[in-house]
Each structure stands twice: as structure tokens, then as C-alpha cells.
Amino acid sequence: MITLCAWCKRIRTKDGRWESADEEHSNTIFTHGICPDCLKEQDPQLYGEMLGNDEEDS
Ligand SMILES: [Zn+2]
Known part of the structure; x- marks a missing residue:
């Protein structure tokens, strides 16, 4: 299977x-x-989480 961006x-x-x-x-x-x-356009927060770069600690 191939992933297609919707x-x-x-x-x-x-x-x-x-x-x-x-x-x-x-x-x-x-x-x-x-x-x-x-994903970055649609859901920047999730994008950050998926990259593991969520360093926002507040
Ligand atoms: Zn796309």
C-alpha cells in the first residue's frame, strides 16, 4: 500500500x-x-508532536 496525502x-x-x-x-x-x-498547515500542534519537538512546557 502507498500512502496518499488527502x-x-x-x-x-x-x-x-x-x-x-x-x-x-x-x-x-x-x-x-x-x-x-x-499536516503543518492543517494542524501545527500535531505536527510538532509527531516530530517530537514539542518543547513547549507551559
Ligand atoms: Zn500533502
Whole structure:
């Protein structure tokens, strides 16, 4: 399965990069997810938590 970003429609490659989907993947089963760029836009707090950079202590 390949993870497809539901926002920008990019797919995550095996080496962890996010690239534009192309027709070569038409036979692939996609699971919908979100790429880091879109997560940062949609939910900056969760993005920080996923990166483990949540150093806000207040
Ligand atoms: Zn995205």
C-alpha cells in the first residue's frame, strides 16, 4: 500500500519522500494520509508532536 496525502495528492515513496502521484501507481492500493507539509498547515500542534519537538512546557 502507498500512502496518499488527502490534501495535496502526493504519495509517499519507499524512501520516505512525498512526490506527485503518476499513472504508474494506478494499480496500487492507496491508504489516505497526510504529508508533513500539509499536516503543518492543517494542524501545527500535531505536527510538532509527531516530530517530537514539542518543547513547549507551559
Ligand atoms: Zn500533502
